[in-house]
Amino acid sequence: MNTRAVASLVGTALLISACGGTTKSDVARQQSSAPSAASSSTANPNAPIKQGLKIAFLPKQVNNPYFTIADRGGSDAGKEFGAEVKEVGPSDANASSQVSYINTLVQQKQDAIVISANDPNAVVPALKQAMDAGIKVVSYDSDSGQDGRHLFINQAGAEDLGRTEVQLLAQQIGSKGKIAILSATPNATNQNTWIDFMKDELKKYPDMELVKVAYGNDDDQKSFTETQGLLRSYPDLKGIISPTTVGIAAAARYLSSSSYKGKVKLTGLGTPNQLRKFVKDGTIDGFELWSPGDLGYLAGYAAAALASGQITGAEGEKFKAGRLGEYTVGAKGEVLLGKPTVFTKDNVDEFDF
C-alpha cells in the first residue's frame, strides 16, 4: 500500500511537471524582462548631515576582531557628525542568521543599516523591506545583492587584492612550488571573487600549482585544523594564501609552532596587531590589508550622507567623508576605499589596528 502511495505521488508530480512547471529558464526569462528599479528621489549635495541619526552596523559576525575595528571606525565617524552608532549581529557567520537582525532593526526605526552580508541573496528580501520602510542601506566589506542596498563600500578592487596576494607569495617562494588557499566559508562573496582572480593571476606563474582551496569557515579552530590537514596531505607545500583575517592568524599560529615554520610561506589578509609577532618571528614575510577602520569610517559617512539626502546612491554623486576626503559613487552604486597596504617586518610597527 505504501509503495502504491509513493508511486502515485511521483506520478502526480511527473504529471504536474509535464504540464509545464516553473523551471530555472522560466525565471531567467521573467527576470530579464522585469524593469530595473531606479531611485526616484533627487539628491541635494548641499544638505547638511542630520543630527542624531541612528546608524546600525550589522557585521557578518560580532566579536570578530576585523569587524570590531571596522565598526569602531564607523562609530568614530558617528561621533564627528553627531550620530548614534551601534553594532549588532550574530555570533556565527551563518547565512540566514542576519535576517532576523535586519527585521529587528526595521522595528527599531534606524535611519541607516550598514551591513556586511554573509549570504548576498538571503538578506535581500529583508533589506528590501527595510528600504521600503525608508531606511538607507549601505553594504560594506561583503556586498549584498544590488537591489538590496543603496551603496556598497568596496574595501579594495577585488582584482587588485587577488592578484597582489599571488604576487606577494610568488616573491616569497621564488615563483615555484605547490600552494594552497585557506579561505573563509565556501559561500563568502569576497573570498570567492578574490580566489577567481588569484587563479587567473596564477596562469602567469607556470611553476606554481594550486593544489587545494580549504575552508576554515572563519572559525579559529576549524582554520587551525584545516591548516594542519593541508600540510599533512601536501608535505611538500611551499606556500599558503589565506585571504581572511581569522584564517591567516590560525594558520600562522599552527606554522609558528611546527617544523614548517619559515619553510612554508604564509601570506594573505591580516591585521598588523594580530600578526605582528608572527612577522617578527619569521613565520610570515609579508601580508596585506586595507585599513578596516577607514572602511567602517567611510561606510558611516556614506550612510549619513544617504540618510541626510546628500546622495541617493546614483553614479557620479560626490560626498565628503571627514578626514578621508571626498568620494565619488561609481557604477552599480560602488564606492572604492583605496589600494591595500603591504605589511612587512620593516613597517608593521607603524600601524596599530
Place this chain on the structure above:
Amino acid sequence: MLVRRWESLILVLLVGVCVWAALGVDGFANTSNVSFLLLDTTEIALMALTMTFVIVAAEIDLSVASTLGLSCAVLGWLWNAGLGIELIMPICLLVGALCGAINGLLVTRLGLPSLAVTIGTFALYRGLAYVILGDQAVADLPAAYTSLATRPLVPLGLVAVLGVGAAVLLHATGLGRAVFAIGANQEAAFFSGIRVKRIKFWLFVAGGAMAALASLVFTFRYASARADNGVGLELAVVAAVLLGGVSIFGGRGSLPGVLMAVVLLGVVRNALILADVANEVLNFVTGLLLVASVLAPNLGALWRRRFTSQQEVS
C-alpha cells in the same frame, strides 16, 4: 498531572515575557514584528512536531537539520539541472523521508541507540549536502514561491494545520497512546501487542519528511538554497521540545506545550535582540531555559529520593 502543571508554567512564562516585552521593549508589540517573530520559528515549529513524537517514544533524532540541509542541496541541484520546482518539491520530501527511513532502519532493525545513529547521520547528511551542491548558493528561485513563504499567513497556516493534526494524532488516537506506551515502557508496550519497531520506524520517516518540508519553507523564505542551510537548528528543535515539557526519557509530554515553548523561545530571542542585548547573552539565556526545563521536572523526583534515602539511614 505534572505535564499539565508544566504546560501552565510555560503559558504563564510566555504571557509574562510577552507583557514585559510589550511594555518595556520598543518595537515589539506591532503586527509586523510579531509576524517576523512567528515566521522565524516556522522551521523549528515544523520539525518540533515530529520530534515530539520521537522523544515521547524515548528516541531522539539529531539529524533533522542535516536532513533539511540535504533537501535544500537537492532542491538547488535539481533546479540548476532545469527541473520544474513543482516536481522538485515532492522529490525533496522523498529525500527527507528516505533520510528518516535510514535512521529508522538502523535504530529498529539493528537495535542501535538513536543518539549514536543520528549523530552519525547528522554528519553524513550534511556532508552529502556539500558533496551535491558544494559551495554554490542557488538563489534564482521563482518569485511566486518565495513571496508565498515570506507572507506570514502561508507558513504559519501550514504550522497551524499540521500542529492540530499532530496534536490530535498524539493525544486522541490509538497510535498516540501507543507512542506514549512505547516511551513509558517499551517491553510492556511490546507485550501488550503494540508493534514497537514498526511505529518507531515510521516516526523517523515522518521526522525526515517533515525536515524536508521545513527545508522548502526555509529555502523559499530566504530565497537561497545552500548546503549549509539550517546549521544548528536541531538543537533549537530539541530545546523547544524539552522546554515544552516532553520528558527526555520518553513517555511524557504534550504538543500544545511544545508549540508554546517554540513561541516562547522565539519571543525571548526577538525581544532580547530588540532590546540590544548582545548575542552571547542571548545564547546564555536560551541555554539557561533549556537546562531549567530538563532540571525542573526532575527536581521533585530527586528531592523525594534524597529525602526518603535519608529517612532510611536515620
